[in-house]
Amino acid sequence: MxxxxxxxxxxxxxxxxxxxxxxxxxxxxxxxxxxxxxxxxxxxxxxxxxxxxxxxxxxxxxxxxxxxxxxxxxxxxxLTGPDELPQDDARVARASSRTPTRTVDDRDTVVRALLRLPLKQRRVVVLRHLLDLSESEVSTELGIPLGTVKSTASRGLAHLRAILDLDALGGTR
CATH class of the missing domain: 1.10.1740 (Rna Polymerase Sigma Factor; Chain: A)
Incomplete structure (x- = not known):
């Protein structure tokens, strides 16, 4: 070939x-x-x-x-701020049963939250949890120590949860 x-x-x-x-x-x-x-x-x-x-x-x-x-x-x-993107009624989406629209809305919510993470945390969270790479694979791909991957992933997920929780309550960060 x-x-x-x-x-x-x-x-x-x-x-x-x-x-x-x-x-x-x-x-x-x-x-x-x-x-x-x-x-x-x-x-x-x-x-x-x-x-x-x-x-x-x-x-x-x-x-x-x-x-x-x-x-x-x-x-x-x-970046396009959350107020500049098309809005959805998150409360209605959460109250409804899982539909294709809700899946898209959930994905949109996660992407918006990811954009609010610092770049270093975003890279690790995306590779580790969205692309399902192992911690050692993330370490190799980014050229950073395994311990840094673990701590950055932990901080990134905590930050992401805080953003999503705050958004669910109707606040912004």
């Missing part, structure tokens, strides 16, 4: 998981598309390295680094 065929097969397999990770890290659909595209561009340029191990692990690391680079360049992002 040629390099192009091999990479094309990898892209088909990895597009959705990488886009999901990009969206969860950036909170913006357009930025997620850009990050995913940039990830594929970098992976293609360094395909000889990426295919030596697990190409998806390599690509997730590239994506995380691209996100960090973008954050460092801007140092301050202007």
């Amino acid at each position: 040629s390099k192009n065929e091999e990479f094309t097969a990898f892209m088909r397999e990895a597009k959705d998981p990488l886009h999901r990770m990009a969206f969860l890290l950036s909170g913006d659909a357009h930025r997620a598309e850009e990050l995913t595209q940039q990830t594929f561009e970098r992976c293609y340029r360094h395909w000889h390295k990426a295919r030596q191990g697990d190409p998806l692990v390599y690509a997730r690391r590239v994506l995380a680094n691209l996100r960090i680079d973008a954050w460092r360049r801007t140092r301050r992002e202007v």
Whole structure:
């Protein structure tokens, strides 16, 4: 199989998981598309390295680094605030039985809460709990010690719970 065929097969397999990770890290659909595209561009340029191990692990690391680079360049992002996004009546959604609409609303609530986490906590929480990577895999992907992954995940989840609890009570943080 040629390099192009091999990479094309990898892209088909990895597009959705990488886009999901990009969206969860950036909170913006357009930025997620850009990050995913940039990830594929970098992976293609360094395909000889990426295919030596697990190409998806390599690509997730590239994506995380691209996100960090973008954050460092801007140092301050202007994200769409919760008041600027389409509103839903969370109380009605919680009171209703589980429906596709409620599932989307729940997902939207979690994404909004994730965007309020510091970037370091958001990256660890997304990789560990939304992408179901083990603590050691998160450590390897982010290049941080295992203890840092554990403590950051713990703090991130506590912060996320506090945000979600506060939102459920109708407050903002």
